[in-house]
Amino acid sequence: MAFVNDVRFAADKRAILARLRAVLPPGALLADEEELRPYECDGLTAYRALPLLVALPQTEAEVQAVLRACHDLKVPVVPRGAATGLSGGAMPHEDGVVLSLARFRKILRIDPLARTAIVQPGVRNLAVSEAAAPFGLYYAPDPSSQIACTIGGNVAENSGGVHCLKYGLTVHNVLKVRGFTVEGEAVEFGAAGLDAAGLDLLAVINGSEGLLAVITEVTVKLTPKPELAQVVLAYFDDVQKAGNAVADVIAAGIIPGGLEMMDKPATHAVEPYVKAGYDLEAEAVLLCESDGTPAEVAEEIERMKAVLEKSGATSLVVSRDEAERLRFWAGRKAAFPAVGRITPDYLCMDGTIPRKRLAEMLEAIADLSAKYGLRCANVFHAGDGNLHPLIMYDANQPGELERATAFGAEILELSVRLGGTVTGEHGVGVEKIDVMAAQFTAAEIEAFHRLKAAFDEKGLLNPGKGVPTLARCREYLQTRAGIAPSSVSSDAAPRF
Amino acid sequence: MQTNLIDAIKDTAEGREADAILRTCVHCGFCTATCPTYQLLGDELDGPRGRIYLIKQMLEGQPVSEKTQLHLDRCLTCRSCETTCPSGVKYHRLLDIGRKFLNERVPRPLGQRVVRGLLQEALPRPWIFRPAVAAGQMLRPLLPQALADKVPTAAPGQSQGWPEKSAHPRRMLALAGCVQPGLAPNTNAATARLLDRLGITLFEAPEAGCCGALRFHLDAQEAALADMRRNVDAWWPHVESTQGPGVEAIVMTASGCGAHVKEYGLLLRHDPAYAAKAERISALTKDVSEILAAEAERLKPLLAAKAHPPLKLAFHSPCTLQHGQKIKGVVEELLSAAGCELAPVADPHLCCGSAGTYSILQPDLSRQLRDNKLAALSAGAPKLIVTANIGCQTHLQSGSALPVRHWVEIIEERI
Ligand SMILES: Cc1cc2nc3c(=O)[nH]c(=O)nc-3n(C[C@H](O)[C@H](O)[C@H](O)COP(=O)(O)OP(=O)(O)OC[C@H]3O[C@@H](n4cnc5c(N)ncnc54)[C@H](O)[C@@H]3O)c2cc1C
Ligand code: SF4
Ligand code: SF4
Numbered sequence: 001m002a003f004v005n006d007v008r009f010a011a012d013k014r015a016i017l018a019r020l021r022a023v024l025p026p027g028a029l030l031a032d033e034e035e036l037r038p039y040e041c042d043g044l045t046a047y048r049a050l051p052l053l054v055a056l057p058q059t060e061a062e063v064q065a066v067l068r069a070c071h072d073l074k075v076p077v078v079p080r081g082a083a084t085g086l087s088g089g090a091m092p093h094e095d096g097v098v099l100s101l102a103r104f105r106k107i108l109r110i111d112p113l114a115r116t117a118i119v120q121p122g123v124r125n126l127a128v129s130e131a132a133a134p135f136g137l138y139y140a141p142d143p144s145s146q147i148a149c150t151i152g153g154n155v156a157e158n159s160g161g162v163h164c165l166k167y168g169l170t171v172h173n174v175l176k177v178r179g180f181t182v183e184g185e186a187v188e189f190g191a192a193g194l195d196a197a198g199l200d201l202l203a204v205i206n207g208s209e210g211l212l213a214v215i216t217e218v219t220v221k222l223t224p225k226p227e228l229a230q231v232v233l234a235y236f237d238d239v240q241k242a243g244n245a246v247a248d249v250i251a252a253g254i255i256p257g258g259l260e261m262m263d264k265p266a267t268h269a270v271e272p273y274v275k276a277g278y279d280l281e282a283e284a285v286l287l288c289e290s291d292g293t294p295a296e297v298a299e300e301i302e303r304m305k306a307v308l309e310k311s312g313a314t315s316l317v318v319s320r321d322e323a324e325r326l327r328f329w330a331g332r333k334a335a336f337p338a339v340g341r342i343t344p345d346y347l348c349m350d351g352t353i354p355r356k357r358l359a360e361m362l363e364a365i366a367d368l369s370a371k372y373g374l375r376c377a378n379v380f381h382a383g384d385g386n387l388h389p390l391i392m393y394d395a396n397q398p399g400e401l402e403r404a405t406a407f408g409a410e411i412l413e414l415s416v417r418l419g420g421t422v423t424g425e426h427g428v429g430v431e432k433i434d435v436m437a438a439q440f441t442a443a444e445i446e447a448f449h450r451l452k453a454a455f456d457e458k459g460l461l462n463p464g465k466g467v468p469t470l471a472r473c474r475e476y477l478q479t480r481a482g483i484a485p486s487s488v489s490s491d492a493a494p495r496f
Numbered sequence: 497m498q499t500n501l502i503d504a505i506k507d508t509a510e511g512r513e514a515d516a517i518l519r520t521c522v523h524c525g526f527c528t529a530t531c532p533t534y535q536l537l538g539d540e541l542d543g544p545r546g547r548i549y550l551i552k553q554m555l556e557g558q559p560v561s562e563k564t565q566l567h568l569d570r571c572l573t574c575r576s577c578e579t580t581c582p583s584g585v586k587y588h589r590l591l592d593i594g595r596k597f598l599n600e601r602v603p604r605p606l607g608q609r610v611v612r613g614l615l616q617e618a619l620p621r622p623w624i625f626r627p628a629v630a631a632g633q634m635l636r637p638l639l640p641q642a643l644a645d646k647v648p649t650a651a652p653g654q655s656q657g658w659p660e661k662s663a664h665p666r667r668m669l670a671l672a673g674c675v676q677p678g679l680a681p682n683t684n685a686a687t688a689r690l691l692d693r694l695g696i697t698l699f700e701a702p703e704a705g706c707c708g709a710l711r712f713h714l715d716a717q718e719a720a721l722a723d724m725r726r727n728v729d730a731w732w733p734h735v736e737s738t739q740g741p742g743v744e745a746i747v748m749t750a751s752g753c754g755a756h757v758k759e760y761g762l763l764l765r766h767d768p769a770y771a772a773k774a775e776r777i778s779a780l781t782k783d784v785s786e787i788l789a790a791e792a793e794r795l796k797p798l799l800a801a802k803a804h805p806p807l808k809l810a811f812h813s814p815c816t817l818q819h820g821q822k823i824k825g826v827v828e829e830l831l832s833a834a835g836c837e838l839a840p841v842a843d844p845h846l847c848c849g850s851a852g853t854y855s856i857l858q859p860d861l862s863r864q865l866r867d868n869k870l871a872a873l874s875a876g877a878p879k880l881i882v883t884a885n886i887g888c889q890t891h892l893q894s895g896s897a898l899p900v901r902h903w904v905e906i907i908e909e910r911i
Contacts, residue, residue: 027539030539030541032561032563033558033559034550034553034558034559034560034561034563034564035541035563037549037550037553037558038540038541038545038546038549038550038553039540041523042523042525043522043523043524043525045497045498045522045523056538056539082525082528082529083525083540084524084525084526100538100539100540102538102539102540103538105535105538122538124529126529145524145525145526147526147529147530147580148524148525148526148527148528148529149525270582272584273582273584334526334582335582336522336524336582337522337524337526337581337582337583338582338583339522339583340520340521340522340524340582340583340584340585341520341582341583341584344497344498344519344520345497345498345522346522395497395498396498396499396500396519
């Protein structure tokens, strides 16, 4: 399905190619269609666009030079990490350059006393924890894609993970971010300490989806590894009971190290890969983790078990050792791609709702699944109320993607109606750009545009993503209301 | 992923296979994290997900050139990506199909054709290869670095020979292989002595030769199939023996050959004359570690009978063992049971850069991978490096002052 980017530029490929050739070493610039195609999408393959060029710089000076050239020639730039994003954030712009940070893969410093690490943006999330392990430390935010996704991408998406319920999202674990504006001007957000002088703009760069600056260095907080961690698997014969159990655990005043849910289609998809020994008969499983000193863990596990039993768990299994605990989690972490075993394509949704509405949402998803005739596997960061329904479809069958997209839009709109948001952690990108209009008023959208313009007046960084133009919002709202979209002039709306 | 293969390939057996593989890939990118070439080069095109995309484009009829060829050539076929992929993408099969399709469309320049042709012809033939090694040793100072590195520095390890007469009722076949007898004749001999002590007679079928992997990965898939058929013919009389029961297993001491012979069934499945036999051969094929693990109880008393000096060693698990054959932790357990201390090795999933003829065809990447691997292997200060494949053994030895041996020799010395 083509995503129509309504923000276009008149780019001159030859001019920008010549400029970039002059500033990049050999092998750091791709220009032929054959080489560009594999860059046309991220983890959301339904949306694709062929870039003009791909630049693969290796130093900050090269990044700066690329940005200056693009800015001069008014060529848009799309930053890219590992392209594991699920909202099309790193999808190229057809008039622009993809700026890959994949070659920035050095861990510059680990300070075990200050419990910080300074890393380049292309370092993989898991590599930070691996490097910190000899000091008894780790980097807490652990997206399921942590084996591959980069720290730069994590900051740009303000990514979450299994441990974020207790230890916070990326924004809570980042101290300082260095980067360049699209004009090639160096910028810093935050400071090595906890409180910096001046405006605290750290929260602005976290979750900025490549729209404000290109990140070239990140200082992260490291967390001491708990003495012990154990996970309880609670099986249920009904998904809605499992949904309610999540609310019960939190209501009992327990903050688990992680609280996740998978339904039957999801466990069936992952079991052949991880061989974790999940009960495949159960309709849903909750993974509920406790960490701390052995005494704390023992006590908390008992409380968790009591609550889960009362909520109707049909059986409870507690991990016996670290290897088993990791195996139980491995299934959850591999869940999305493992679903690739049972369907050629899926759309991974990312709405967030209040925890007590989980059961209601699950019921609605089941009904929608019947309505659209598409299967759906559910994998949730349940503790955060962050839903990841995986809508399964076959892109080779005409019409299926459109049906899947409509199915997804209904889930997101329901999320908003239930008091939640359209994105929990995967970002807006291109995928959720239209439903932004369901979430925010025109005045709010305008405020976003003003923030964007403060960093990027010409609107060259990742244009057309994250925040819709007002024209796009109007069109969307009219279509949903059943009015044929008027031919609104897109010139009337602020562009970026 | 969505696919739209061109008619020329869509309805062929290979086209259907490729399409099914492409459709299992969901483009999540997990595999890039453990791909040795992506880790070094940081370009999507040098990682599995990008290569899959390049192959997809080509099969969809987009123009291809030597650019796609370069990125596919840089692939080590180490299959680390397959171990990582949660969706079960059979990458190496897609790559085989892609490379064949590409070769028909993008001819190689003369220089490359000559080198590949020579390798295809010389390596699988011990009668050319063995004298060539000797000549190479003499001429080493004159050879280009990539080739000089490949020529073993020392004379082949001394073999203590095969057991004098071994005539147990339990019998197993061994594959001599093409390069191993010249470079490390003791590997099969040590295996034979060890199995003899366990009451198993090991023997080689003289008519068998190269397993076919070398040619298969050098743009010569048809010639490789001929190698495979020849081996099936050589082994079959011992499998379906007219005198008594057939062999229990076909033992592989080079994991590269093992991974390939285990695929005979798959690769010859469309050949009516060979399909069934090849499948049986593949089923009988076992890495020597699998055989010893099955005999662990009988091995124990033999190991206990002798006092062992402590020995710290580092084990490099070849890709063809851990990713190709999915055998993990088995050799490590056997070595520990034999009283060896295993030094910890970082990033054990990464390839050493040997990868068949890769070290000759992609010398720069290969050397970087080798040096990284040797640094990881020596970090724990071992006395010795052991591995399970002749290619890795000679490749690592070419850059290491520590001796590099086949692990089975160590076990054999300890009984
Ligand atoms: C199987 C799977 C599971 C996932 N699980 C989770 C999960 O549990 N939690 C979660 O939060 N996400 C998850 N994700 C989504 C994704 O992994 C995250 O959004 C991740 O942070 C993206 O990192 P990346 O390096 O791949 O970035 P990319 O996809 O390359 O880019 C993402 C965005 O960041 C921008 N960007 C990247 N690098 C920079 C930089 N250096 N400077 C400025 N902008 C930059 C890009 O322009 C783009 O807008 C999952 C994805 C997959 C495929
Ligand atoms: S891990 Fe598997 S599904 Fe994911 S991109 Fe790689 S090959 Fe495709
Ligand atoms: S086989 Fe090895 S080198 Fe080739 S793509 Fe897979 S991981 Fe990378």
